[in-house]
Amino acid sequence: MSAGPHCSMLLVEDDPVDLDLILRALAPHIESDGIGIARDGEQVLAWVEHWEHGTHPPPQLILLDLKLPGIGGLEVLRRLRGSEPGRLIPVVVLTSSDEPRDIQAAYDLGANSYIVKPINYERFLEGLHQINRYWCRTNRPPS
Structure with missing residues (x-):
């Protein structure tokens, strides 16, 4: 199966096993040069600076884990939504947390979707x- 239309994405994931699974699942569908990787909150904020300065275009989608070292995912989401390039980028929270307070906080901060990582590998692949x-x-983002 070949990669589909060009889609750019920032994958924010610190767990090497989950990162590998996600990249493998997306490989048939997204060109490898279309996936940026950040392993912690500081790296995401560095990406945001590049977008603000026009040195890199923002991605069409961000997959955001909440449990990150250093600056956590909810704080990353808050800062992302406070930046001009980050306020309209769809953010899908993809995390192991099923805590109602995390779900509510993510939506309050502007998440577009909240998905709990399934333990079952096949369900994980299908979700991705x-x-x-x-x-x-399917989605058409603003220009």
């Missing part, structure tokens, strides 16, 4: 395929 189909193929 659905994310890709919707956000990279």
Whole structure:
């Protein structure tokens, strides 16, 4: 299966196993040069600076884990939504937290979707395929 239409994405994930699984699941659907990787909150904020200065275009989608070392995912989301380039980028929270307070906080801060990582590998793959189909193929972002 070949990669589909060009979709750019920032994947924010610190767990090497989850990162590998996500990249493998997305590989048939997204060009490898279309996926940026940040392993902690500081790296995400560095990406935001590049977008603000026009040195890199912002991605079409951000997959954001909440449990990150240093600056956590909720704080990253708050700062992202406070930046001009980050306020309209769709953010899908993809995390292991099923805590109601995390879900509510993510939506309060502007998350577009909240997905709890399933333990089952097949369900995890199917969820990632659905994310890709919707956000990279069906959804039409603003110019």
